[in-house]
Amino acid sequence: MGLAERRKALGYSQEKLAQLLGVDRTTVGRWESGRIEPQPPQRRGLANALEVTLIELDALLTQPTAASQEATGHQSSDHPGAGDPDDMIRRELLRILTVSGALTALPLDEAEALTEGVRRGAPSGSLRMNSHQWQVYQLARSKGSVYPVVRDQLATLNEALAAGNRGNSRPLLHAAADLFQLAGEVAFDANRYTDAAASYALAASVSKDAGAFDLWACALVRHAYVDMSDQRYRQATQLLSLAERLAGRGDSTLATRCWVAAVQAEACAGMGDLNGCERALDQAEKVTELTEDSVNGGWLRFDGSRLAEERGARYVQLGRLDLAEETLKGALQQTELASGQSYRRRGSVLTDLAAIGAKRRDPEQVVAYGREAVQLAQASSSGYVARRLQALCDEFGPLSKDHRVAELGAEIATLSTP
Structure with missing residues (x-):
């Protein structure tokens, strides 16, 4: 029995259960379809409403069912239909992975999906297309509003990757890895941890193919945040250790190493390691010694402006x-x-x-x-x-x-x- 079946057995509609828990009906639908999971405070209330223990609730959540037809006979709006932005983004990500994987297998003299087609303006400058979208994402009050733009950019990049057949593929692979990270950020902000982790993993894989060490390191840092959101700090430190080594092979004028250190400080604080946290924060402070060119406003935005917030948040974690x-x-x-x-x-x-x-x-x-x-x-x-x-x-x-x-x-x- 899944979550939806248990709800129906108790005679609750999605609307009624949502009302009892103080959430949107669409949230209940996403729980039932397995697209998101209830947060810890919500789990207790959900278990009580469904008259099950927390262990029994976990069992229900591991058996997600597709959003069902309600009594009206109409499709529930929480079902990811053909126009659902989450589903569209996932499909575009898979297309790009397929095409970029094929490109890396081609000899250099047989792959021109990169600079040639992009530089002559077809299709619309993929090498520049991401920086503006990061700015839009950063300034948007509602991160979900960026969905349509990300989807369109993914489609454009997919066309660019598939267009040519000669040349060096690295510039477009770099653009793909960049966009994977942005898609992951949108998913993470929407509590879609699985989608976020998948996007960051793809970004890391494509960054490796592109030989972009700083971009690769940043993808691992973002992936580490997924672990830390579930308080899996030791797992996060493993990813951050790899990110630190990759950043060491990257561009020393970029702020990548400093950002890795700032996130390592958070992981140390989560494990109660004050000394390790302080060392990492001191390392992160070195960002102030770098030039304005140390960030790009996109996949690397750590400029030190939030160091006070970072330090304060770490002290809260540590009880200071x-x-x-x-x-x-x-x-x-x-x-x-x-x-x-x-x-x-x-x-x-x-x-x-x-x-x-x-x-x-x-x-x-x-x-x-x-x-x-x-x-x-x-x-x-x-x-x-x-x-x-x-x-x-x-x-x-x-x-x-x-x-x-x-x-x-x-x-x-x-x-x-x-």
Whole structure:
């Protein structure tokens, strides 16, 4: 029996179950189809609603069923139909993998899918097409809004890869690896961890074929975030170790090594290793010694502007609350003064400050910062901020009895991740 069958056995429609849990109906549909998994705070409520234990719930979740026809006889909108953007992106990714794999098997004098066709403008400059989309993604309040653009760029790149038959294939392979990472970022923000991991793995594979060590390292760093989202910090350190070695073979003028170090600091903090965390943060600080050309605004954006936020968040993980609060308040002021800062970034800092309040058992601090973060999550539809807030609920403990904190928890429960 799968999740949908258990729901129906209890007489619940998707709408009714969603209402009980404070989520969108489409979220329930995605759980049932196996496209996303409930977050830890949602799992407890879902198990109670379905009258099963958490172990029994895990068994139900391992048997996803296709979204079913509801009583009306119409196809449920949570079914990934022909026009579903997630499904379209996956199909384009598979096409590119097939074509790029074939290209790497061709002799260099028989493959011109690269520079020649692209430089003469057909099809529309694939070597430049990604940088603008990264900028759009970075500035978009709702990351899901980038789906159609990514899908179109994937289709364009697919045509470019298939168009020629002579020349060096590396420039287009580089572009493909770049775009795989962007597709992974969109999936990760939407809580589609499996899709994100697949995109990052493809990016790493194509980067290897292109001989792009920095791009390859960045793909592994992003893949490590998938592990860390499930608190698998030791597994993440294995990927980060490989990324560190690859970055060492890359361009020393780029910020790749510094970004690897910043993420290693997060993994160390997750394992409670203060000394390792501090060493990694010090290494990450070396980004300030690099030139403006050390980042590209796309797959490598680590310029040191978020170092205060990174350090503050690591101190929260390690329980160094005084250090964390001082650092994060400074970072919050920076997000207020700087123009064009993303809701995701500010929401993350606010959530960390709320977490400090929870650890101190200070309901006023939890509510003050938590509510503002909720508002940003609602305005941006950011799955990342919503995930951070859902994790915050696990920190409430006895504070949940405070009606203000309970109301905040209820608001967080209504947040829908894309």
